Amino acid sequence: MSVPVLKHAGDLLARYDVLISDVWGVVHDGLWALEPACEALMAFRARGGTVALLSNAPGPSQQVAGLLDAKRVPREAWDRLVTSGDVTRALVAQSHHRLVYHIGWQSDRAVFDGLDVELTDEARADIVVATELNDYRTETPEQYRPLLERFAGRGLPFICGNPDLVVHVGEDLLPCAGSLATIYEELGGTVAWAGKPYRPAYDLALAAAAEARGGRPVEPGKVLVIGDAVRTDLAGARLMGFDSLFIAGGIHRDETMRGGEVDPAGLARVLDGLPVRPIAAMGALA
Incomplete structure (x- = not known):
């Protein structure tokens, strides 16, 4: 039909x-x-x-x-x-994890404002929050696979702050955080998807x-x-x-x-x- x-x-x-x-x-x-x-x-x-x-x-x-x-x-x-x-903030607030490794733009860090968390480096992190790629115009999701493998190997939970895989910016089709979360699940990691x-x-x-x-x-x-x-x-x-x-x-x-x-x-x-x-x-x- x-x-x-x-x-x-x-x-x-x-x-x-x-x-x-x-x-x-x-x-x-x-x-x-x-x-x-x-x-x-x-x-x-x-x-x-x-x-x-x-x-x-x-x-x-x-x-x-x-x-x-x-x-x-x-x-x-x-x-x-x-x-x-908004959903990411709720998920982070509900989590008992406080040492956050953030993947995404500097401006995206407004999502953590007022929350009882500390943004930290790879070694100290006990949770990963991805809002975007750090630079979706020059990077590909596959470039993050080694980092994601290390996090998945440690069993860190992963919050995906944008479940989209790709997005159009004008005529360009660019990757989103959902593409990273998909790789993380492929690696056996646990993902909480914050959005549609x-x-x-x-x-x-x-x-x-x-x-x-x-x-x-x-x-x-x-x-x-x-x-x-x-x-x-x-x-x-x-x-x-x-x-x-x-x-x-x-x-x-x-x-x-x-x-x-x-x-x-x-x-x-x-x-x-x-x-x-x-x-x-x-x-x-x-």
């Missing part, structure tokens, strides 16, 4: 009370806001809907909100923002949406997940029992787009074998 491809999402969105939308690849392209998507979310909110942005960005939501401002994503396009950084498609991230998003709605409960049948990644967005929607709208022009665009339009054959190949398919697809949210 083929998935319908839409040009405009207004009629579809009107069927829902809450949108849980991915950010990178849907609302912005890594560089600047995608204006038609932002306008669609603002129109949905103007009709009384609630928009919860759910991002696998590794920073805490307060920090990521500032980044969205810098990319010119209007605050009027969303009600609440939940990030992998895992339930804790969606539970936080639902709680945030309910808060934005003045405490009114959110009915599962009135929630639509919007995302561009089969492995995270569509899988998370399936896990939670929510409908989903697939944005083909995001992370899978090399497989699903031809000449700026959704290629039905490519779309079918990407979605083939999924136990639950999205209810519709678009090249870009509009």
